[in-house]
Amino acid sequence: MKLVLASASPRRLALLAQIGITPDEVRAADIDETPLKSETPRLHALRLARSKAEAVGADGAIVLAADTVVAVGRRILPKAENDQQARDCLDLLSGRTHRVFTAVALKISGAPVRTRLVEARVTFKQLTEQETDAYIASDEWRGKAGGYAIQGLAARYVTNIIGSYTAIVGLPLYETANLIEGARG
Numbered sequence: 001m002k003l004v005l006a007s008a009s010p011r012r013l014a015l016l017a018q019i020g021i022t023p024d025e026v027r028a029a030d031i032d033e034t035p036l037k038s039e040t041p042r043l044h045a046l047r048l049a050r051s052k053a054e055a056v057g058a059d060g061a062i063v064l065a066a067d068t069v070v071a072v073g074r075r076i077l078p079k080a081e082n083d084q085q086a087r088d089c090l091d092l093l094s095g096r097t098h099r100v101f102t103a104v105a106l107k108i109s110g111a112p113v114r115t116r117l118v119e120a121r122v123t124f125k126q127l128t129e130q131e132t133d134a135y136i137a138s139d140e141w142r143g144k145a146g147g148y149a150i151q152g153l154a155a156r157y158v159t160n161i162i163g164s165y166t167a168i169v170g171l172p173l174y175e176t177a178n179l180i181e182g183a184r185g
């Protein structure tokens with residue numbers, strides 16, 4: 001059965017390749033990712049992954065979608081689009097532990113969407129102003145949930161991880177592989 005990845009993320013494509021899975025097609029979903037009023041980070045990630053899978057739905061194919069949300073408490077951090085957003089995120093994450101929720105959704109025509117949610121905890125060191133400035137200057141944060149990419153330069157600021165590293169990058173591989181294998185029977 002054909003596999004469609006509902007994501008333009010090169011990280012998700014690379015993670016799938018790491019476990020020997022190559023989608024037949026990559027088709028990004030265009031949905032509104034604005035959190036709903038009083039929506040928790042967990043439910044937000046699940047809703048977005050499900051919405052992406054449904055938006056890209058392809059007859060006779062398996063559609064795989066995912067969404068990653070970085071949260072401090074109930075606060076959902078944005079996908080940083082400018083220097084100030086990235087700086088605000090880094091200032092908030094500096095010296096504390098935050099949660100990363102990655103939801104995976106799998107859609108097959110005529111069947112309900114199957115989802116999995118993975119939560120990881122990430123602790124950042126206390127960042128100096130120079131470290132924050134250097135990371136902002138790298139531009140690596142652009143478009144990343146919480147304003148950082150753990151697989152890049154920001155790895156030097158991470159003091160502890162509890163949970164799935166690949167979920168923090170953007171696609172929990174164990175859960176994803178199980179969903180795909182289950183769908184292919």
